[in-house]
Amino acid sequence: MANYGMVINLNNCVGCAGCDIACKTENNLDHDVHWSFHVTETTGVFPNVGYKYIPKLCNHCENASCVKVCPTQAMHKDENGLTLHDADLCIGCRSCELACPYDCITYNEDVQHQLKMDTEPLLNGITSSGKEIAEKFDDVPFPNYNPDRAKTYDGVRRKGIVEKCTLCDHRIVDGKNPWCVESCPADARIFGDFDDPNSEVSKLVAENTSFQLLKSKGTKPKVYYIDEF
């Protein structure tokens, strides 16, 4: 039993969006599906301007509103404090998507991968189109299919249901870090167990000034941001 969460050290983050891309490749995500993404905000008036780059992902809230509103318990908390989604139970009502204050739940409208339908090659006469590649792969799920992902969740997501970040639960069960943490070149993302006072995440939160997104919503998010500037 653990209480997994994440600390994002904005002092280290360089805003390269590497985590966003890593998440897409690891989890086989389509164009418009973002489990790991970022928002930016420019404030002030020249010359006194500010710029914020905030990496976002599911906050795996302790008091998750998506879990509360889900009529079938498809959205649920697991024994390690992760907020997970059971594709078999989901009816696609999208209540969770509306209830999530962080916009971290996405719906698969019609198809899983637009690239598979794309008939336009990237470079005319030089590259194949997505559709041509898919046909050459025949039965192999496409693109970026990661068989490890399929250990705990659909490797290629179905249409008509929602999906979200799982904190790479398929890696956690093997004692590894989520792939966004592993691939961050600036070590800005730190994953760990908040129930363990000696874990790095617990120490970072205890020793630094941190904030959580929309704390006022009462969802008790488990992604903490450190930002000393």
Place this chain on the structure above:
Amino acid sequence: MEYTNIGAWDIRITLDLFFGGIGVGAFLLSVLLSFYIRESHQSTIKIGAYTAPIAVGFGLLLLVSKLGVPSKFITTLWNVNLQSVMSIGVFLQTGFMILTIWYAILIRKKFPINNQFRLLQTIGTFFAFSTGLYHGLFLSSLGRVLWTELTPGMFIASSIAGGIAFVLLLETLINLSVKNEDENVETKETTLPLGLYRFQVMIFIILLVQLVSVVLWQFYTGRLELEQSLSYVYFMNQFGSIWTYFVLIGGIIIPMIITLISIIKHEEKMAPMPTMITCFLILIGSFLMKHLLITGGQIALPVGFTF
């Protein structure tokens, strides 16, 4: 500031809540009349009884068609989440539909007054109110800024007014086409207080409740925290004129004035033309109120509010 609309729900959700609401109002009207003034309002009682299951069932069908996996809707009956308003609402709405079918069958059999019928009226009324409340509670449970604690009140009042308007409009049209419009004039057997046996009084009171809840919603939502008030400003920028002209003035205030004139004139029954105009306006207002709220409630806030 840039706003976007999540757009998770389309018009089918509005239609589910609109027709579900009509079923609630039609059923309650039928039960009220069959409880107190059976003989003189037989056609209204019947139209209300038959409208309820059809409207609720149609709404439910539209809702199911909006689900990503419609075939799995039935699983909500055993994969229950007691924290979820929708999960409980599925039971309420399904139960209500079964009761309305049973009620319609008994009404068709010349509605015998016996304990079974009275029990059905009582349980059905409980389910009708619960279903009407569920529609608004479902939205407010999602915690989006425009779906506040006042939404259930707005929805249930609009549903009851809409249901009554639908039944009366249908009845007036039927009466006009068969030239038999005087069936309901006789009201001597009534025991209803406040002159409620007269539809214009009934409609006026419900619209008054709706007016109060809508005005309160506007007043408080526009004055809550920055997040709410900004969403409200955006909502009014987008839909303000439709809201004011069709929901507030057309859907509530004008019908209230028409019914009030009839009440002041001590009319036993409103003439067909004012009745039809009133009912039509109420239905348009009820539909638009629900649709604008459902659409506007899905507004996604500017980036800064998600930090």
